[in-house]
Amino acid sequence: MCFGSCATLSKEQMEEIAWGLKRSNFHLWAMGDSDKGKIPKGFVEELDEHGIVKREENTICIKEVMEGDSGREMKMNSKKWKELAIKATSKGGTSDTNINELVVVLRSTK
Numbered sequence: 213m214c215f216g217s218c219a220t221l222s223k224e225q226m227e228e229i230a231w232g233l234k235r236s237n238f239h240l241w242a243m244g245d246s247d248k249g250k251i252p253k254g255f256v257e258e259l260d261e262h263g264i265v266k267r268e269e270n271t272i273c274i275k276e277v278m279e280g281d282s283g284r285e286m287k288m289n290s291k292k293w294k295e296l297a298i299k300a301t302s303k304g305g306t307s308d309t310n311i312n313e314l315v316v317v318l319r320s321t322k
Contacts, residue, residue, distance in 0.1 A: 226250035232270030236278065 221229070230252055277283040300307045 221250070223250040227252040228270050229274075232274045235268065235271035236274040 227250070277286065299305050302308065
């Protein structure tokens, strides 16, 4: 899992994601050096009783995204949106056409 440099998560969010990943058996997590201090103490230890419900809910969500029908649907939708974005920004696509029309309008107002 990687949130990239655009996402900034709080310490609490990082802790909940960490526990969800541990409980769901998905352990690959890429993060920047600035986030390493947000990992909960005892992350590699067993869960304690504090917050177990929230952690289990997070685990269920992670498993659903990684293995479930919702996750497969999200992947299909992201591929579809990627293809539509490529088509729109390619030569002759809607974004390409709209930017060219904007340039024509801006040049004609001088």
